[in-house]
Each structure stands twice: as C-alpha cells, then as structure tokens.
Amino acid sequence: MALTQLTVVDTAVEILQQFGLADLSMRRLAKELDVQVGALYWHVKNKQELLAAVAAKLLNTPELAVRAEDFATPADAVLQLARKLYLALLPIQDSPEVIEVASAMQAGQLQPVLQLRSLLQDAGLSEEQSRFGQQLLLNHVLGSVAYRQNLVQLDVDSSESDGFDWGLQRAVAGLAG
Amino acid sequence: MALTQLTVVDTAVEILQQFGLADLSMRRLAKELDVQVGALYWHVKNKQELLAAVAAKLLNTPELAVRAEDFATPADAVLQLARKLYLALLPIQDSPEVIEVASAMQAGQLQPVLQLRSLLQDAGLSEEQSRFGQQLLLNHVLGSVAYRQNLVQLDVDSSESDGFDWGLQRAVAGLAG
DNA sequence: ACCTGAACACCGTTCAAGT
DNA sequence: ACCTGAACACCGTTCAAGT
Numbered sequence: 419m420a421l422t423q424l425t426v427v428d429t430a431v432e433i434l435q436q437f438g439l440a441d442l443s444m445r446r447l448a449k450e451l452d453v454q455v456g457a458l459y460w461h462v463k464n465k466q467e468l469l470a471a472v473a474a475k476l477l478n479t480p481e482l483a484v485r486a487e488d489f490a491t492p493a494d495a496v497l498q499l500a501r502k503l504y505l506a507l508l509p510i511q512d513s514p515e516v517i518e519v520a521s522a523m524q525a526g527q528l529q530p531v532l533q534l535r536s537l538l539q540d541a542g543l544s545e546e547q548s549r550f551g552q553q554l555l556l557n558h559v560l561g562s563v564a565y566r567q568n569l570v571q572l573d574v575d576s577s578e579s580d581g582f583d584w585g586l587q588r589a590v591a592g593l594a595g
Numbered sequence: 596m597a598l599t600q601l602t603v604v605d606t607a608v609e610i611l612q613q614f615g616l617a618d619l620s621m622r623r624l625a626k627e628l629d630v631q632v633g634a635l636y637w638h639v640k641n642k643q644e645l646l647a648a649v650a651a652k653l654l655n656t657p658e659l660a661v662r663a664e665d666f667a668t669p670a671d672a673v674l675q676l677a678r679k680l681y682l683a684l685l686p687i688q689d690s691p692e693v694i695e696v697a698s699a700m701q702a703g704q705l706q707p708v709l710q711l712r713s714l715l716q717d718a719g720l721s722e723e724q725s726r727f728g729q730q731l732l733l734n735h736v737l738g739s740v741a742y743r744q745n746l747v748q749l750d751v752d753s754s755e756s757d758g759f760d761w762g763l764q765r766a767v768a769g770l771a772g
Numbered sequence: 773a774c775c776t777g778a779a780c781a782c783c784g785t786t787c788a789a790g791t
Numbered sequence: 792a793c794c795t796g797a798a799c800a801c802c803g804t805t806c807a808a809g810t
Contacts, residue, residue, distance in 0.1 A: 421774085444803060456805075457775050465803065522745030550758025553742065554735055554766060561734025568699030581727025589731060592769025598793085621784060633786075634794050642784065 421453055423461045427471045434472060438511030444468075466519060473520030474527055476513065482506055482530040484537075492541035493594045496534065500555050500586055503530055507563045514560040514567075521556070531556060541594055551593045558585055598630055600638045604648045611649060615688030643696060650697030651704055653690065659683055659707040661714075669717035670771045676714065677732050677763050680707055684740045691737040691744075698733070708733060718771055728770045735762055 429450050433442045444465060448455045462468045482502055489495040507513040521528055534555055538548035562582040606627050610619045621642060625632040639645045659679055666672040684690040698705060711732060715725035739759040 443801085445801080454776050454778095455803085456777080459804070460774060518741060518745070522742065522749060546758075547761065550756075550761045551765070553739065553758055554762035557735045557738025557742075557762075558731055561738055562730065564695060565699065565730065565734075568695065572699060579727075581723070581730055584724065584727045585731035585734075588728070588769035588772075589766050590769070591772060592765035592767070595765075595768060595772060620782085622782080631795050631797095632784085633796080636785070637793060 421451060421457060421461065423471075425451065426458060426461050427468065427475055430468055430472050431475050434512070434516065435510055439515060440512075466523070469516050470520040470523045473516045474524070476506075476510065477503075477517070477520075477528045477530050483533060486537065486540065492537050493590055496537045496541065496555070496590055496593075497586060499530060499534055499537065500559055500590075501583070503559050504563060504582055504586075507559070508566065511567060514564040517560060538593065543593065554589055554593070555586070558582070558589055598628060598634060598638065600648075602628065603635060603638050604645065604652060607645055607649050608652050611689070611693065612687055616692060617689075643700070646693050647697040647700045650693045651701070653683075653687065654680075654694070654697075654705045654707050660710060663714065663717065669714050669719075670767055673711065673714045673718065673732070673770075674763060674767055676707060676711055677736055677767075678760065680736050681740060681759055681763075684736070685743060688744060691741040694737060715770065720770065731766055731770070732763070735759070735766055 426447070430442060430447055433447060433450065444458055445455050448458055451458075462471070482499075484495050484499040484502065486492065486495050489498065507517070517528075521531060526532065531552060535548045535552040538551045539545065543551055559582075562580050562585070566580050566582075603624070607619060607624055610624060610627065621635055622632050625635055628635075639648070659676075661672050661676040661679065663669065663672050666675065684694070694705075698708060703709065708729060712725045712729040715728045716722065720728055736759075739757050739762070743757045743759075
C-alpha cells in the first residue's frame with residue numbers, strides 16, 4: 419500500500435472505527451502504515467486537517483442521503499435523515515468530536531448537513547432560518563450520540579432511551595410549525 | 596495557599612478560564628500550585644474527575660438560576676435560563692467539552708440542568724419527557740457554544756449570528772406545543 | 773519528491789521513598 | 792497524611808539529512 423493522502427485518511431478512519439479517537443494518534447497511524455511519523459506530514463498538513471478529512475469520509479456516503487420524493491413532506495425527510503445520521507455515528511467512538519472539528523473548518527463540505535439544510539428550505543424556511551434549523555438538528559444528533567457514548571464508556575446501564583427521537587420530533591415540529 | 600481539593604479545583608478553573616482546556620494539564624496545574632505532579636493525585640482521583648468538579652464549579656452558581664415567579668409562563672423561564680447558560684459558557688474556552696464530561700459522569704449534579712428539567716415539568720411535560728427535553732436544550736446550548744468558539748479559534752469572521760436564540764425559541768415552541 | 777532519524781517540548785499516571 | 796523524585800509509556804510537530 420503506497421503512502422498517499424488517501425491511504426493515510428483511510429487508515430485513520432479504520433483506527434477511529436475500531437479503537438476510537440484516543441488511539442488515533444499520528445504515531446499509531448504511522449506504525450499501522452509502516453512509516454516514520456514525519457512521513458505523514460508530507461501527505462497531511464496536521465492532525466486537525468486529517469480529522470476533517472476523516473469526518474468527510476465518514477459522512478459523504480450515499481447511505482447518508484435521503485430521496486426527498488420518498489416522503490410525504492419535507493419534514494418527514496428531515497426526520498429520516500437525522501435518524502440515519504444518528505444511527506451511523508452511534509457505533510463510531512467519539513464521532514461527534516470529529517464531526518464538530520470538520521463542520522467548523524469546512525462548513526459546507528459535509529453532504530448530509532447540506533441536505534438537512536436544503537430540506538428545511540423545502541419545508542418553507544428562509545435561507546438563514548434553514549441554516550439555523552440545521553444547527554439545531556445537528557446539535558441534537560451530535561449531542562445525543564455523545565451522551566450515549568459517554569454512558570457506555572463509563573459503563574452506566576444505558577438500556578434506557580436517550581430520548582433522541584422524541585426530542586428530534588419536537589424540534590422538527592417547532593421548526594416546521 | 597495550602598494544597599487541598601478546593602485549591603486544586605479552583606486553580607484548574609482559573610487556568611481553564613484564562614487559557615482554555617489545552618493548557619489545563621496536570622503538569623501545568625502542578626506548576627501553578629508549586630508542587631510536583633504526583634502531589635495532585637492525593638487530592639483528585641484523575642483528570643476526568645477534576646474536570647467534572649470544574650464543571651460543577653462553573654455551573655453551580657446562583658447567577659445561573661432563574662426565579663420561576665418572574666416569568667409569565669414556565670416556557671419563558673426555560674428560554675431565559677438557556678440564554679443565561681449560553682452567555683455564561685461562551686467566554687470560557689472549551690466549556691462544552693468540560694460540561695459534557697460532567698453531565699455524563701454525574702448526571703444529576705449540575706443545578707442549571709436540573710432546573711431546566713423541572714421547569715419543563717412545570718410546563719406540563721411528563722418526567723420522562725422533561726428529561727428528553729432537557730437533553731434537547733442542553734445539546735443546543737453546548738453545540739452552539741462549541742460552534743461559535745470553533746469559529747473564533749479558526750479566526751473566521753464570526754460577526755454573523757449562530758442562530759442560537761432562533762433555534763432555542765423553535766425548540767421550546769416544539770416542546771411546549 | 774518523498775522518507776528517515778532524531779530531536780523538541782510536551783502529556784497522564786504510578787509509586788517507592790522521604791517527612 | 793501528604794509530598795518529592797523519578798520513572799513509564801505516551802503525545803504533535805519540525806527538520807536536517809538521505810535517496
């Protein structure tokens with residue numbers, strides 16, 4: 419496997435999925451790729467940029483899109499997209515932290531987030547309002563994932579619901595209402 | 596200044612407020628207190644517990660409470676409390692991360708979060724629903740603070756609104772509706 | 773152009789030994 | 792009981808030097 423931007427990012431994604439962010443260090447990454455740490459810095463500028471690329475790779479997948487035509491109303495599509503995001507991020511340790519870095523650095527590069535916004539516009543919100551609404555929903559998705567992952571990590575009994583879906587429905591109702 | 600749990604936590608709060616989480620290391624904390632690093636571990640179990648204590652100190656202050664009698668409806672009190680939280684956390688670098696650790700470890704120890712929940716109950720939500728609603732609102736407060744702080748850190752022009760208040764109003768409307 | 777080797781300036785945590 | 796000194800096993804980033 420030749421060392422390129424692509425292989426570096428892909429290996430980073432694998433480490434994140436299997437072991438979480440704490441194990442995703444530049445040194446661990448170098449070891450996995452059988453190179454010295456310094457070599458990585460020829461292919462990525464720094465760790466922050468690497469994480470942003472990891473987030474993009476995680477989110478920019480067709481599975482995390484929704485076909486608006488399949489739903490009776492834009493609000494229903496929004497609900498379904500948010501649920502997809504939540505379920506996709508839940509099994510990836512520390513995914514909220516990674517996504518947050520990325521959504522700050524490259525606000526308009528994450529496709530599911532963009533679709534969330536455009537669906538809100540379809541639902542009748544102004545351009546600015548749909549930006550704000552997207553924030554509210556993304557905050558809820560990431561916050562709920564983080565909350566649940568924290569419970570697992572502190573091995574609290576987490577059989578009880580986190581109320582993600584209930585909160586989501588109320589939020590969407592508030593936005594659409 | 597004698598080395599006690601209290602002085603350790605207080606100094607940690609100061610470092611966090613002045614320099615952010617990146618500078619709040621056990622070693623830096625020890626230097627500030629003129630002791631060796633190991634000494635800290637006599638007074639706090641580990642860094643995670645220290646951060647939880649820091650979060651409690653930040654949030655458990657009378658300024659972050661609201662007198663329900665001052666508002667026409669419980670929903671208005673909820674709005675005001677959430678705004679207070681947002682404004683208090685905004686100037687403290689990386690506060691959302693710190694609060695998240697704490698709210699996972701000791702779910703029921705952070706007073707403003709508890710009041711948020713009880714106000715939602717006053718607004719007519721069931722006990723479970725007010726737990727969920729509290730999550731939605733806390734997610735939005737912390738997410739909005741994190742988003743805004745990230746912009747500043749990457750020095751993007753952050754004069755534009757983050758839509759916190761707009762999203763908050765919609766969320767509360769959805770919860771109360 | 774791409775990588776190694778080595779350094780710089782850090783981390784959190786533990787623990788024998790001192791007082 | 793409380794603290795020092797020192798170690799263990801790590802970090803991210805940089806950069807001369809090699810190929």
